[in-house]
Each structure stands twice: as structure tokens, then as C-alpha cells.
Amino acid sequence: MPKNKKPAGGRPAKNFDPSYARKSGGPVGTTTGSRSPGHRGYRAVEGDAPKKARWNADERAARRHSDEPREQRAPRGDRYDGGAGRPAYNRGENRTERPAYGRDDRAPRGDRAERPAYGRGERTERPAYGRGENRTERPAYNRGENRTERPAYNRGENRTERPAYNRDDRAPRNDRGERPAYNRGENRTERPAYGRGERTERPAYNRGANRAERPAYNRDDRAPRGDRAERPAYNRGERTERPAYNNDRPFTRGQRIERPSTGRISSGRDDRAPRRDSNFDRPRRDAGVDKNFYPNRDAKGNFTPEDDVVLERLEAQATLAVDVEGVSFSDLGLGGNIVAALAELGAPSPFPIQAATIPDVIAGKDVLGRGRTGSGKTIAFGAPLVEKLMENGGGKKRAMGRKPRALILAPTRELALQIDRTVQPIARSVGLFTTQIYGGVPQNRQVGALQRGVDIIVGTPGRIEDLIEQGRLDLSEVTITVLDEADHMCDLGFLEPVQRILRRTATGGQKLLFSATLDKGVASLVKEFLPSPAVHEVAGEDQASATIDHRVLVVEHRDKDRIIEELANRNEKTLIFSRTRAYAERLADQLEDAGIRAVSLHGDLNQARRTRNLAQLTSGRVNVLVATDVAARGIHVDDITLVIQADAPDEYKTYLHRSGRTGRAGKEGVVVTIIPKARQRRMTELLGRAEIEADYVSARPGDEIIEELAGHMTNAKLTA
DNA sequence: CGGCTTA
Numbered sequence: 001m002p003k004n005k006k007p008a009g010g011r012p013a014k015n016f017d018p019s020y021a022r023k024s025g026g027p028v029g030t031t032t033g034s035r036s037p038g039h040r041g042y043r044a045v046e047g048d049a050p051k052k053a054r055w056n057a058d059e060r061a062a063r064r065h066s067d068e069p070r071e072q073r074a075p076r077g078d079r080y081d082g083g084a085g086r087p088a089y090n091r092g093e094n095r096t097e098r099p100a101y102g103r104d105d106r107a108p109r110g111d112r113a114e115r116p117a118y119g120r121g122e123r124t125e126r127p128a129y130g131r132g133e134n135r136t137e138r139p140a141y142n143r144g145e146n147r148t149e150r151p152a153y154n155r156g157e158n159r160t161e162r163p164a165y166n167r168d169d170r171a172p173r174n175d176r177g178e179r180p181a182y183n184r185g186e187n188r189t190e191r192p193a194y195g196r197g198e199r200t201e202r203p204a205y206n207r208g209a210n211r212a213e214r215p216a217y218n219r220d221d222r223a224p225r226g227d228r229a230e231r232p233a234y235n236r237g238e239r240t241e242r243p244a245y246n247n248d249r250p251f252t253r254g255q256r257i258e259r260p261s262t263g264r265i266s267s268g269r270d271d272r273a274p275r276r277d278s279n280f281d282r283p284r285r286d287a288g289v290d291k292n293f294y295p296n297r298d299a300k301g302n303f304t305p306e307d308d309v310v311l312e313r314l315e316a317q318a319t320l321a322v323d324v325e326g327v328s329f330s331d332l333g334l335g336g337n338i339v340a341a342l343a344e345l346g347a348p349s350p351f352p353i354q355a356a357t358i359p360d361v362i363a364g365k366d367v368l369g370r371g372r373t374g375s376g377k378t379i380a381f382g383a384p385l386v387e388k389l390m391e392n393g394g395g396k397k398r399a400m401g402r403k404p405r406a407l408i409l410a411p412t413r414e415l416a417l418q419i420d421r422t423v424q425p426i427a428r429s430v431g432l433f434t435t436q437i438y439g440g441v442p443q444n445r446q447v448g449a450l451q452r453g454v455d456i457i458v459g460t461p462g463r464i465e466d467l468i469e470q471g472r473l474d475l476s477e478v479t480i481t482v483l484d485e486a487d488h489m490c491d492l493g494f495l496e497p498v499q500r501i502l503r504r505t506a507t508g509g510q511k512l513l514f515s516a517t518l519d520k521g522v523a524s525l526v527k528e529f530l531p532s533p534a535v536h537e538v539a540g541e542d543q544a545s546a547t548i549d550h551r552v553l554v555v556e557h558r559d560k561d562r563i564i565e566e567l568a569n570r571n572e573k574t575l576i577f578s579r580t581r582a583y584a585e586r587l588a589d590q591l592e593d594a595g596i597r598a599v600s601l602h603g604d605l606n607q608a609r610r611t612r613n614l615a616q617l618t619s620g621r622v623n624v625l626v627a628t629d630v631a632a633r634g635i636h637v638d639d640i641t642l643v644i645q646a647d648a649p650d651e652y653k654t655y656l657h658r659s660g661r662t663g664r665a666g667k668e669g670v671v672v673t674i675i676p677k678a679r680q681r682r683m684t685e686l687l688g689r690a691e692i693e694a695d696y697v698s699a700r701p702g703d704e705i706i707e708e709l710a711g712h713m714t715n716a717k718l719t720a
Numbered sequence: 721c722g723g724c725t726t727a
Contacts, residue, residue, distance in 0.1 A: 491722095494723075494724075654722095
């Protein structure tokens with residue numbers, strides 16, 4: 001706490017003083033906190049003031065910042081005083097002052113007696129679950145024999161059997177003292193507020209130095225093999241199938257130590273997302289458990305060329321650009337407020353895809369829409385969706401705790417965020433609320449928003465399904481569902497969760513599927529959910545758009561990184577795609593080392609870093625982003641003039657989506673795909689499928705062609 | 721390979 005907030009001679013505000021609880025006296029009657037009413041921390045009466053009633057988590061979530069658009073609030077860490085000045089919130093002894101954070105309201109008390117000691121017996125055995133020094137003692141993080149004792153944590157049927165897990169029924173507060181050490185004790189005080197603003201101050205959790213000290217966390221070397229054999233068959237099956245699991249982690253320890261820090265601010269190295277093995281993957285390991293969150297993809301490879309035909313088979317109704325000339329959004333059936341909001345968003349009049357689909361959506365039809373990337377698909381579904389909700393809305397509007405009536409699903413968090421940035425202002429213009437539901441961030445705020453009541457949900461499948469299972473999200477009144485990047489949502493790994501989610505929505509609800517590429521991969525969804533869809537695409541706007549110059553560089557493998565470096569050494573925005581997270585990270589590092597400011601974007605970064613790195617490209621703070629295919633679809637960044645495919649894509653659709661990051665809104669762009677000689681045949685086949693013509697050029701570092709492609713020479717020469 | 725849930 002800043003010293004200047006302490007009145008001279010006073011004692012620290014009790015909420016902020018970790019040592020307070022130890023001082024037996026309690027209030028001694030001197031002034032404290034702010035003297036001005038309305039200021040945070042204001043205390044009108046000292047000493048005998050009644051103890052402040054506390055909110056439980058849900059109440060707090062419902063009240064917090066209710067006066068500002070919730071989606072625009074700063075991330076947690078930036079609020080209040082940034083956390084750094086809040087030394088002990090949620091920690092140590094303070095904890096005891098808090099009457100059961102987030103528990104009271106959850107389950108009926110009655111449960112308690114029935115579950116006398118769930119999760120406690122074990123606890124004594126591992127007093128500091130998963131943390132600190134204990135870690136080394138538990139080489140097999142979260143695994144091993146404990147597992148068998150709690151056979152179904154967080155899973156299907158168990159869930160229903162113990163409706164009150166993680167809830168009220170644990171123990172009355174005073175029980176606390178008896179509870180061995182759950183979440184308390186010395187560890188707690190040592191941890192400077194896990195997961196909040198102070199993050200950067202956190203000494204070494206999951207970071208460089210510590211890494212080396214923690215010999216066994218989550219890594220290859222974490223547990224002797226023998227451990228595994230002893231484990232009674234739980235959690236084994238997949239393991240054997242994935243022998244290299246954890247071996248191809250992007251950062252092996254070796255690398256880490258070699259380059260402890262290059263001084264890159266943005267390396268992202270310190271912002272790794274938590275590993276996803278153990279718990280995260282666990283559900284799918286158990287046969288017989290219905291929850292199959294991310295189904296394994298062993299079945300992949302059933303792809304046959306015949307499946308991969310372009311949408312024409314679905315008899316798209318083509319719309320010509322000329323058809324929509326002079327048409328306004330009002331003509332299409334949108335209300336005045338929405339039209340005004342669209343104008344504000346920079347969309348004064350409809351694009352063809354919008355003109356094609358908006359009337360059908362308002363008419364209540366299911367719609368399949370294919371439009372070139374950057375053709376305005378978000379508005380094509382967002383605006384009529386809001387219009388529909390208005391028509392059906394009636395008096396429910398703004399009722400506390402009303403159930404959502406529209407759902408927009410996207411394959412990546414970044415895309416969900418971006419969609420919300422467009423849809424939210426449209427919705428707000430007519431008094432409807434949106435909220436984002438996606439993983440990688442604390443769920444409190446999202447749950448709070450749901451409790452206040454929202455109309456439109458924008459999110460990714462994982463968290464949405466999670467909240468459904470927690471009983472915190474009810475889709476039964478969702479009458480309009482949108483799948484953006486629909487074909488990707490039908491890929492293995494996404495299809496099943498998406499199907500489960502769609503089945504949770506109102507029966508007979510309207511479904512809209514949009515993507516830049518659509519093929520028969522969507523058939524299974526169409527069959528089940530879109531009985532007779534209207535299919536739209538925009539004629540003459542295929543992906544081989546004239547504004548993009550496609551090139552293929554055939555290089556020696558050893559020259560590849562060097563050539564990428566030369567290509568990326570330019571003054572305009574460049575997006576580089578790699579196949580793996582590790583390579584994306586390595587390339588970003590290499591570019592930085594070469595003096596080219598670059599950041600990365602991939603699933604090994606935590607969400608904060610992902611958001612920040614993408615924002616750095618958007619804002620122009622850096623010109624180079626190295627990404628996995630997380631950035632391939634839907635992400636819009638202005639003025640990317642060069643897309644480099646450091647690894648060629650496997651699928652023509654991926655090529656189209658990646659290259660769609662440039663040449664947006666009619667601007668020019670170059671797509672350079674770097675391949676080894678051996679890949680030429682495959683590449684040609686892929687380009688044929690994508691209906692793209694591209695020149696092949698062999699290149700070595702320093703070649704003129706690289707200068708050209710980087711834009712250091714004139715366009716005239718480039719095309720010559 | 722990548723993407724997608726956890727306090």
C-alpha cells in the first residue's frame with residue numbers, strides 16, 4: 001500500500017493489512033481509509049462500525065461495474081490499483097475474514113451432511129495441493145494413486161451425483177481450522193496474489209529460473225516410468241499412443257537455459273498458457289464417460305478428395321455485386337437504430353453478402369453463407385440477428401437473469417472477441433446486451449454477466465459447454481445460433497462439442513452458418529440443424545481475388561529461416577504462419593534477435609499475452625506477427641501487406657483463410673509460401689484446389705526476388 | 721500439427 005494513503009499514526013486499513021488479523025485488538029478507533037464519502041475505502045465511523053456485510057461471488061459479479069459496458073472493462077489486473085497496491089487481498093489471514101467467498105449461494109445446505117468429507121481425506125495427505133515445494137515431491141502432477149481415489153473429478157455422471165462439488169456443502173466456516181491445509185497456510189502467504197495484477201511480480205512460477213529448479217513438473221522428466229506402470233490403468237490408454245507427448249513442447253528445458261532471456265519484451269516466453277495435459281485432457285481418457293470434450297482425433301485421415309468439393313454442390317444462390325447497388329440497410333429490413341450503428345461502424349451501405357443474407361435471416365430462414373474473407377460476414381449475420389431479437393424480444397428485455405436468445409460460436413478466442421466488437425455496438429444500439437464466453441480467462445465475470453442477463457452470447461465452444469455443465473448457462477431460449485467459420489467448426493475436434501451445444505439450443509431455432517470456405521464438411525451439421533437452408537455466396541468474389549499476388553518460393557531447408565528474415569525485414573505489416581507453436585515462437589525470437597520487432601500468437605501463450613500481441617500488430621507497435629493457424633481465420637488486422645507461409649498449409653482451405661488476412665477491403669497484398677523442393681507437387685495440387693495461380697521461384701538468401709516480395713522494389717517490377 | 725474448459 002502506498003504510504004501516502006496511511007493517515008499519520010493510523011493503522012492500515014484492515015482489509016489490506018495481512019497482519020491485521022494477527023493483531024488481536026481489532027479496531028482501535030483511529031481514522032483510516034478515505035475521509036471523503038464515496039471514495040473507495042471510506043469509513044464513516046471508526047471502531048464500533050458494524051462489520052461490513054460481504055457479497056458472495058455472484059452478488060459481487062452482478063454488482064460490479066454495472067454502470068459501464070461490461071465487455072469494455074479493463075482486464076482484472078488493470079483495475080483497482082493494479083493489484084500491486086493490494087498486498088493481501090484474498091490471501092493468508094485475510095481469508096478468514098471473508099465469509100465463504102463464492103460459496104453461500106450455491107447449493108442448499110442440506111447437501112453438506114451427506115458428503116461429510118469429500119475431498120478432504122486426501123487433502124491431508126497432500127497439504128499443499130499442486131503448489132510450491134510440494135511439487136517436487138509429487139513428481140506426477142495430479143496423477144498417480146490419488147487419481148483412483150477420486151475417479152471422476154469434474155466428469156460426467158459424477159457431476160450429477162455430487163451436485164454440490166465446490167460448493168457450500170464443504171464445511172461451515174469455523175470448520176476451517178480443522179481442515180488440514182486446503183488452500184491455506186504458509187503457501188498462501190508466500191504467494192503474492194496468484195492470478196492477479198501482481199502477476200509480473202510473481203517470483204518464478206512457471207518461469208525460467210524456477211523451471212530448472214522444478215525438476216519434474218509436467219515435463220518429460222517428471223516421473224519415472226515405473227510410476228506409470230504402478231498406476232492402476234487409469235489414465236494410461238492414450239499415453240501409450242502418444243509416446244512423444246510432451247517431447248515436442250516448444251520450450252524444452254535445454255532451450256530455456258541456453259537463452260534465458262534475449263531481453264525481448266514480447267517474447268511471450270513468460271506468458272505461457274498452463275499446460276493442458278493432466279486434467280485438461282482427462283475426460284477423454286475414460287471410455288464410457290460421455291463427456292468427450294475434445295474428442296481425440298485418431299479418426300482423422302478419413303479425408304478423401306471427393307469430400308473436398310467447393311460449395312457449389314449445395315446450390316448456392318449467387319449474388320452479384322451489381323445486384324446490390326443502391327440498396328440500403330433499411331431496404332433490407334433493418335431498423336433505424338441498427339442502421340445508425342452500422343454507419344458508425346463504417347458500414348454505410350451493405351456489401352453483397354450482407355444484402356443477400358440479411359433479408360433471409362430476418363425472414364427466419366436458416367442460412368448458409370459463403371463470402372470472401374473481409375466481405376463483411378460479421379455484419380451479415382450480426383445485424384439481422386439483432387433485428388430478429390428486437391422483433392421477438394418483447395418485455396423480457398433487460399430483465400435480470402433473462403436467458404440468452406442468440407448464440408454466436410467461433411473457433412478461436414480472438415475471433416470471438418473480434419465478432420463481439422462488431423456485434424456489441426449493434427446490439428447496444430437497441431438496448432440488447434452481449435457477453436463473451438471463452439476460456440483462458442477467469443469465468444467470474446462471464447458468469448456475472450449471465451446472471452445480470454444478456455441477450456447475445458459470443459464465444460468459443462469449450463467455455464460455453466463448461467458453463468452449461470456447471471448449470472450457469474442455459475441455452476434453452478436461444479432461437480438464433482450462428483456458426484462463424486462454420487467449416488472449421490465442423491473439423492474433427494470441433495464438430496462434436498458444436499453439435500452438443502447446438503442441441504442445447506431451442507428446438508427449431510434458426511441456424512446461420514458462415515465461412516469464407518464451405519464444403520461438404522458442413523454436411524453433417526446442415527443435415528441435423530438446417531433442414532432447408534438458404535445458401536448464399538457472392539459471385540465473382542472467389543478467393544483468387546485479383547488484389548492478392550500469390551507466390552511460391554522454393555528454398556533449401558537450411559536457407560529457410562534466413563529467407564523469412566529477409567522477407568520480414570520491411571516497414572509494413574507482415575503476418576507469418578507456421579505450423580507449430582514452437583516454430584512460431586522460434587521465428588519470433590529469431591526475428592527479434594535480428595533486430596526486427598516481432599511478436600507471436602499461438603496457443604502456448606496465455607490469453608493476456610495473446611490479446612496483447614495481436615493488439616501490438618493491430619496498433620502498429622510491431623509490424624511482424626508470427627502465428628499458428630489460430631490467426632488463420634477471420635482475424636482482421638488492417639493493412640497486412642504480406643503473408644508469409646513459413647510452412648505450407650496442408651489444406652487448400654487453410655491456404656485461402658491464411659491468405660485472406662491480406663488484401664482485405666480491396667487492398668493489395670502478397671502471399672508468399674515457402675516450400676522445399678520436395679513439396680512442389682503437393683503445393684501445385686493444393687493451389688489447383690484453391691483455384692489460385694501462383695508463380696514458383698527458387699530462391700536463396702539475398703536474392704533479388706526476396707527484396708521484391710518484401711516490397712523494397714516497385715510494384716511494376718514485381719509484376720514484370 | 722493446430723484450435724478448444726477449470727477455481
